[in-house]
Amino acid sequence: MKMPVPDSVVIARRREIVEALRAIVPGEGVIVDENELRAYECDGLTAYRQLPMVAVLPSTVEQVSQVLKTCKAMGVKVVPRGAGTSLSGGALPLADGVLLGMGKFKRILDIDYANRCVTVQPGVTNLGISNAVAHEGFYYAPDPSSQIACTIGGNIAENSGGVHCLKYGLTTNNVLGLEMVLMDGTVIRLGGKHLDAGGYDLMGIVTGSEGLLGVVTEVTVRILKKPATARAVLLGFPSSEQGGDCVAAIIAAGIIPGGMEMMDRPAIHAAEAFVHAGYPLDVEALLIVELDGPAAEVDHLIDRVEAIARDKGACYARVSKSEEERLAFWAGRKAAFPAVGRISPDYYCMDGTIPRKALPLVLQRMQEMSDRCGLRVANVFHAGDGNLHPLILYDANKPGELEAAEAFGNDILRLCVEVGGVLTGEHGVGVEKRDLMTDQFDEADLQQQQRLKCAFDPDGLLNPGKVFPTLHRCAELGRLHVHQGELRFPDIPRF
Amino acid sequence: MTITTLKPESAVQAVDAVRWALSAGEPLEILGSGSRRGLGRPVQAGHALDLSGLSGVIAYEPEELVLTALAGTPMDMIRSMLAERGQHLAFEPPEGGTLGGLVASGLAGPRRISAGSARDHTLGIAGISGRAEAYKGGGKVVKNVTGYDVPKLMAGSFGTLTALTEITVKVLPAPEDTATLLLFGLDDAAAVAMLDRALRSPYEVSGAAHLPAGIAARSGTSAVAGAGGAVTLVRLEGFGPSVAARGTMLREELRADSVLGRDESRAVWREVRDGVGLGVGSDAQLWKLSVPPSAGPSTVEAIRRTLDVEAFYDWGGGLVWLTAPPDSGTAIRSALSAGGHATLVRAPEAARVATDVFQPLPEPLMALSRRVKESFDPKGILNPGRMYAGL
Numbered sequence: 072m073k074m075p076v077p078d079s080v081v082i083a084r085r086r087e088i089v090e091a092l093r094a095i096v097p098g099e100g101v102i103v104d105e106n107e108l109r110a111y112e113c114d115g116l117t118a119y120r121q122l123p124m125v126a127v128l129p130s131t132v133e134q135v136s137q138v139l140k141t142c143k144a145m146g147v148k149v150v151p152r153g154a155g156t157s158l159s160g161g162a163l164p165l166a167d168g169v170l171l172g173m174g175k176f177k178r179i180l181d182i183d184y185a186n187r188c189v190t191v192q193p194g195v196t197n198l199g200i201s202n203a204v205a206h207e208g209f210y211y212a213p214d215p216s217s218q219i220a221c222t223i224g225g226n227i228a229e230n231s232g233g234v235h236c237l238k239y240g241l242t243t244n245n246v247l248g249l250e251m252v253l254m255d256g257t258v259i260r261l262g263g264k265h266l267d268a269g270g271y272d273l274m275g276i277v278t279g280s281e282g283l284l285g286v287v288t289e290v291t292v293r294i295l296k297k298p299a300t301a302r303a304v305l306l307g308f309p310s311s312e313q314g315g316d317c318v319a320a321i322i323a324a325g326i327i328p329g330g331m332e333m334m335d336r337p338a339i340h341a342a343e344a345f346v347h348a349g350y351p352l353d354v355e356a357l358l359i360v361e362l363d364g365p366a367a368e369v370d371h372l373i374d375r376v377e378a379i380a381r382d383k384g385a386c387y388a389r390v391s392k393s394e395e396e397r398l399a400f401w402a403g404r405k406a407a408f409p410a411v412g413r414i415s416p417d418y419y420c421m422d423g424t425i426p427r428k429a430l431p432l433v434l435q436r437m438q439e440m441s442d443r444c445g446l447r448v449a450n451v452f453h454a455g456d457g458n459l460h461p462l463i464l465y466d467a468n469k470p471g472e473l474e475a476a477e478a479f480g481n482d483i484l485r486l487c488v489e490v491g492g493v494l495t496g497e498h499g500v501g502v503e504k505r506d507l508m509t510d511q512f513d514e515a516d517l518q519q520q521q522r523l524k525c526a527f528d529p530d531g532l533l534n535p536g537k538v539f540p541t542l543h544r545c546a547e548l549g550r551l552h553v554h555q556g557e558l559r560f561p562d563i564p565r566f
Numbered sequence: 567m568t569i570t571t572l573k574p575e576s577a578v579q580a581v582d583a584v585r586w587a588l589s590a591g592e593p594l595e596i597l598g599s600g601s602r603r604g605l606g607r608p609v610q611a612g613h614a615l616d617l618s619g620l621s622g623v624i625a626y627e628p629e630e631l632v633l634t635a636l637a638g639t640p641m642d643m644i645r646s647m648l649a650e651r652g653q654h655l656a657f658e659p660p661e662g663g664t665l666g667g668l669v670a671s672g673l674a675g676p677r678r679i680s681a682g683s684a685r686d687h688t689l690g691i692a693g694i695s696g697r698a699e700a701y702k703g704g705g706k707v708v709k710n711v712t713g714y715d716v717p718k719l720m721a722g723s724f725g726t727l728t729a730l731t732e733i734t735v736k737v738l739p740a741p742e743d744t745a746t747l748l749l750f751g752l753d754d755a756a757a758v759a760m761l762d763r764a765l766r767s768p769y770e771v772s773g774a775a776h777l778p779a780g781i782a783a784r785s786g787t788s789a790v791a792g793a794g795g796a797v798t799l800v801r802l803e804g805f806g807p808s809v810a811a812r813g814t815m816l817r818e819e820l821r822a823d824s825v826l827g828r829d830e831s832r833a834v835w836r837e838v839r840d841g842v843g844l845g846v847g848s849d850a851q852l853w854k855l856s857v858p859p860s861a862g863p864s865t866v867e868a869i870r871r872t873l874d875v876e877a878f879y880d881w882g883g884g885l886v887w888l889t890a891p892p893d894s895g896t897a898i899r900s901a902l903s904a905g906g907h908a909t910l911v912r913a914p915e916a917a918r919v920a921t922d923v924f925q926p927l928p929e930p931l932m933a934l935s936r937r938v939k940e941s942f943d944p945k946g947i948l949n950p951g952r953m954y955a956g957l
Contacts, residue, residue, distance in 0.1 A: 185762055185860040186884075208768070230711045237708070243715065244686050257930045264858035266678060266884055267722070269907035269925040270953070271935050272685055275718025279711050296768045319629035325652055325739030325805075364770065365815075368808030424707045426630050456709040457630070493705040493712045500712060511712055515701040519942070520714045526937035538713065551697060551944055553589050563583050564573045564619075 072119070072502055074536045077167040081147055085124055088147055092127045092169065095137040100175075102126040111152065111170050115217070116160040116503055118419075118473060123150065123164035130175040132250070132258060132288045139286065140256030142169055148532050149254070151282040153193065153225030156217040158420060159501025161229060161281045161537060171286060173224050179203050180289065186264045188247055190291045193224025197231070200292065209294040212239035215497070216405065224287045230279030232497035234330045234404075237455035238363075239295070241497070243278040248291035251277060253284075254528040264291060276523065281499050282534040284527040298363035301329060302373055303397045306380045307354030307387025311335060312431040314356030317383040318454045319427060321360065324379060326372055328455060329363035332404050335434065337449035338411065338462070339403075345410035348403030351387045358454065359400050407451045408462065415447070415464035419476045423487030424496035427457045436486055437461060444479050446472070458496035459487070485510050500538045508540050517541075522548050571597075573616040577636075577692070577700065577731040583615055584729060584947070585698035593947045596725035598638055598664030602671050606724050606952045607923050608915050617666060620731055628653055631708050632689065633737050637666025637730040654740040656681035658839055666730040672722025675839035676773040676801070679765070679881050681738075685721035690734035693720070695727070696943025706734045719938075725949040726957065727942040741803035745813045746773070746831040747822035748789065749798040754778065754863040757798040758883035762860065764800045764820060765882050769812040773801030774882040775838045781878045784843055787834040789826060801835060838880055845876070845889035845912065852889055852912035853898060859884035861904035868901035895921040924953050 081088075092101045102108055103125055113120045129135045142149050148168035155162050164170045176192035182204060183189070189200055189211070197218040200211040214233035215221055221231065226242045227249065239245070248262035261277070262268035277284050308314040314333055321328065334342065334357045343350040350357055358380075362372045373390055380388055391397035403410075411418050425433055434450065441448045447464040461483055465476040484494050484504060488511045494504045508517060517539060524531070525545035535542060572594075574580040587594045593611040597603070599618055620636040623644065627633075628651040635644060641663050648654050658675030659668050669691075674683035690704035703716025720728060749760060757776035764771045775798070782790050782797040790797045800820065802812050813825060826834060837843075845852045857865050862883030869875055869888070877888040890898060898908050907925035910918065927935060932954070939946070939957050951957070 183858075183860075184766065186858045187765060230715070232709065232711075240682065240686065241709070241711070243718065244682055253934070257934075259928075259930050259934060261931075263905040265856045265906040266881060267672070267674075267683060267856050267907075269856075269909075270927050270931065271727075271938055272672070272718050272722055273931075273934065273938070275685055275715050275721070278718075279715050296766060299768045322631065322739070323629050323651075325742065327739060364804075365768070365808055365812050367811030368805055371805055371807045424705070424709050426627070426632075426707060428627070428630065453709070457707050458709045492707050493710045495712050496707075496709040497711055504712075508713065511705075513701070515699050516703065517713075519695060519699070519701045520703070520716065522941035523714055523716075523719075523938065526934065526941045549941075549944065551588075553945075563579050564575065 072506065074121070074165065074502070075542060077165065081167040082124060088145060088169070089125050091141050091145065092125065092138060095141065096127050096129050096134050100128045100130065102128070111155070111164055111172065114155040114157040114160060114162040116158055116501065119160050119163050119502060121164045121166055123170035124167055126170040126172055128172045128175055132252065135252045135286055135288055136256040136258055138171060139252055139254050143254050143530060143532060146530070148535055150534050151286045153222035153228070154196070154220050156221040156225065157229060157499060157501060158422070159495070159499040159503040161499050161501040163502050165536065173222070173286070176224070176288065183264065188264050188291050188293050190289065191223055193287045193290055194222050197221050197223060197226055204294050208297050210297050211292055212245055212295055213242050223290050223292065227278050227287050227290060228280065228282045229499045234332060234453060237331065238327050238329050243275060245292050246274060246278055246290065247293055249274055249277060249287055250289035251285040251287045254530070254533050262291070281501060281538050283524055283538060284533065298329070300366045300369050301361055301363040301397060302369050303359055303361040303391045303400045304373060304376055305389045305400050306358040306360065306385045307351045308356040308358065308384060309354065309386050311356040311434050313384040314358050315427060315430040317358060317380050317385065320379045320383055321376055324375060326375065328360050330359065330361040331455035332359045333357065333452040333454040334404065334407065335450040337447065338407050338451050341410040341414050341449060342403035342407050345413055346402045346406045348399050350403055354387055359404055404451065411449050411462045411464065416466040416468065419463040419465065419480055421461045421463065421480045421483050422458070422495050422498040423484050423492055424456065424458045425487050425490050425492035427454065429490035429492070433459065433486060433490060437483060440479055440482055444475050446476055446479055456496070457492065481507060502537055505538060506540045508538070518543070518548055525549065569612045571614040571616050573619050575619045577620060580615070580617065580620065580729060580731055581694050581698060581700050584694045587613065587947045588696065588698045588945060591945065593950045596729050596949050598667035599640065601663040602667055605671055605911060607918050607955070609949050609952050611950065615729060617729065617731070618664060623647060624732065631737055632706055632734055634706055634732065634734040635665050636732055637664060639665045641665060641668055648737055649740070652740055653737045655687060655735060656738040657683050657687055659684065660840060665733050669721050669733055670723060670725045670730060676775060676835055676880050679774060680770065680772045685718045687736045688717040688721050688733065689736055691717045691720050691730055692732040693728035693730040696945060696948045704734070708736050724952045726939060726952055727948065729948060743806040743809045744801060744803040744828055744831045745809050746826040746834060747800040747813065747817055747820060748793070748824040748826065749820060750793045750823045751795040752798050753796070754866065754879070757796065758860065758863050758879060760798055760820060761800065761882045764816065767816060767819065769802060769816045770804070771800055772803045773799065773835055775799045776879040777842060778878060780876065781842050781844065785834060785837055787826070787830050787837070789824060789830060790834055799834065799838070801831065841887050842878060844878065844887050848889070850889035851892055851894070851910060851917060852887070853908055854911050855886040855888060855898070855902070855906060855908045857884060857886065857902060857906035858904050862886055865901050865904065869898055872897045892917055893921065899925065
């Protein structure tokens with residue numbers, strides 16, 4: 072994985088750049104000390120590290136605007152950063168770039184129950200929004216597993232999901248309004264407290280753009296009333312195929328559960344050893360199906376799900392009888408990553424989405440790959456929406472194992488695309504999957520996306536080296552080859 | 567002013583047609599069935615690209631919750647195919663037209679408040695840019711964050727960025743049962759306050775509308791028309807036992823006057839979706855205003871200070887359907903002090919040239935929109951002027 076070659080001319084101008092930033096953000100808001108910069112050298116994808124040239128921590132929109140405008144004028148690259156929990160390297164710094172930390176934007180600006188929305192600064196954590204409205208029985212639906220730490224600004228950049236997104240949507244389905252600053256310092260506002268922003272759906276493009284289009288400075292999200300009840304069923308199957316069939320049958324019956332998670336045998340064993348959730352150990356696939364809503368509905372659906380599961384060959388079924396038991400069912404699933412971390416010195420978490428029907432084939436092919444490369448794999452699966460998280464077990468201290476794990480991971484993601492799926496369901500492309508983009512997209516697809524980037528950032532200064540495997544100049548992308556009069560189309564019916 | 571219509575029978579032919587238009591410098595009006603030609607500004611183009619020949623469902627897998635079809639596929643065909651498997655497009659779009667036309671116009675019905683809009687259900691697209699290049703965006707699975715979410719940008723872009731040739735949408739189980747609580751005789755402000763109460767409840771309300779007396783009287787549903795005054799509607803949908811239980815609790819909480827069962831409920835929400843015949847048969851022009859829900863009534867009140875209008879509310883007060891005399895755009899838009907936007911959705915062609923059909927954008931946003939347009943269509947050959955003059 073190569074990052075763009077650092078521009079030595081820019082690095083040589085470091086002192087001048089730092090002075091320009093200090094003129095905008097006073098005092099400790101500009102960080103140059105190597106030890107302090109260490110805090111920013113990587114994000115959640117810790118295999119890649121790079122010290123930024125300088126970090127700047129603005130505290131007002133005006134400062135963000137000035138920083139971007141100044142960097143553009145000086146031709147300096149900028150990497151925006153929220154809490155730094157990205158699992159795909161979206162906030163990996165550049166040696167010749169300014170790291171723009173949004174951590175000082177921590178205020179909740181407006182809680183508006185009458186319009187069922189909350190307006191916050193981007194540095195507020197995902198859970199912070201839910202906590203702020205919990206006393207009124209509301210919450211913010213997308214719940215990435217990093218929700219204690221990750222910020223809403225980062226959620227916008229990555230279009231974050233969570234275990235409840237089959238029913239409640241990803242970030243993009245829950246955002247009403249944004250304020251953002253473009254690379255030239257222009258501040259724009261999209262949407263608000265109303266539905267459907269006027270004009271082009273730029274909010275739809277900005278959400279999930281991985282910090283390549285602008286820096287978000289304010290976010291309005293919709294909040295939902297907490298479901299009256301939630302109960303979960305734990306189902307065990309003799310094969311992952313039967314587990315997959317059960318998921319398909321639940322959905323075919325018209326049921327969209329609040330959460331539907333599957334784990335394979337290695338993941339079940341690791342989780343059980345870690346948190347003693349009471350999982351059955353003699354099954355090949357474990358399914359947690361959570362139904363939420365009014366009590367009458369939940370009771371009705373629990374019965375139906377149990378009946379479907381029996382029909383599909385479940386060899387184990389347990390319905391939560393109390394809130395403690397429901398949470399215990401989830402405790403194992405939620406601890407799956409650290410649980411795997413206990414049985415292996417390191418693990419590498421993948422994030423492809425597949426058509427659910429391809430699950431047995433994908434699991435089988437993955438096992439073959441695992442046997443071939445000698446690295447174990449455990450699987451947790453957002454079964455409702457086909458989002459697969461294979462965890463590859465390796466030891467970074469053994470020479471070559473990291474590389475082998477990465478190669479294995481790449482093969483898994485190529486397999487996801489091959490069966491009709493995609494490279495990433497919720498973690499983003501970042502640097503991690505950048506070079507696999509050509510497996511999913513043709514050159515024409517990628518060039519059109521890059522032209523869109525040019526509309527926001529014509530000099531390519533915002534977060535370069537992420538998402539797109541090849542950097543093109545906007546002038547080159549915009550060139551149009553038209554051959555006058557060369558084309559005749561006798562085949563097309565005309566009227 | 568269309569002179570020639572090009573009607574390709576394949577995506578390859580469609581690329582050829584756009585390539586010709588690009589080389590000849592001839593703008594194209596992009597058409598599906600043409601059913602929504604009256605929505606938006608009239609396109610200034612000498613040629614039309616009729617995509618209704620690109621028709622047919624490519625893949626429908628109910629258990630995967632996705633359907634992929636060619637853009638010219640009639641929506642009626644897709645609807646009945648989904649209905650056979652107990653599924654639907656959850657955003658409750660109006661009937662008729664093609665899938666491509668639906669996505670391009672970005673429409674949604676009363677369930678917008680709980681299920682989202684066309685944008686939220688458009689998972690993947692293939693199409694032809696104004697550079698005459700075939701490309702694709704998004705994917706064919708329900709959860710995907712790979713690359714920019716181009717399908718969202720296509721929703722509501724009215725064919726000004728790309729001539730869509732293929733679309734993948736998210737499909738969902740259709741509710742087994744539905745019921746509607748009715749409250750009679752509330753004024754606009756009291757009604758929206760009541761809708762707010764319903765929407766703040768944990769009962770998963772999927773429709774929240776208010777019909778003032780004159781509009782309620784025109785309903786084809788006897789319980790609504792016969793109420794003798796304003797009618798406020800709160801819809802519940804889902805599994806039978808759930809609808810029954812929630813209906814009982816919410817009826818008590820709101821002190822609702824009456825309840826509509828499944829069939830009447832479906833009929834009345836179809837009416838709400840289609841505007842309850844507002845302005846039909848008159849010269850008045852029809853507008854839709856999207857505002858913060860709590861600001862619906864005060865917005866209408868502000869408009870009434872200068873204009874003679876008739877209005878009703880959907881989306882808990884956040885969507886105002888409104889008829890107004892010609893040339894009311896400026897007055898309507900100046901009343902949007904709480905935020906939001908106004909779209910002229912039915913008016914004669916001349917009015918749709920003279921008035922801004924879509925809310926004018928602040929200049930920085932307009933400039934960005936122009937650059938976005940250029941990034942797909944540098945020569946302006948796809949539906950020029952349909953959304954904004956010069957775009």
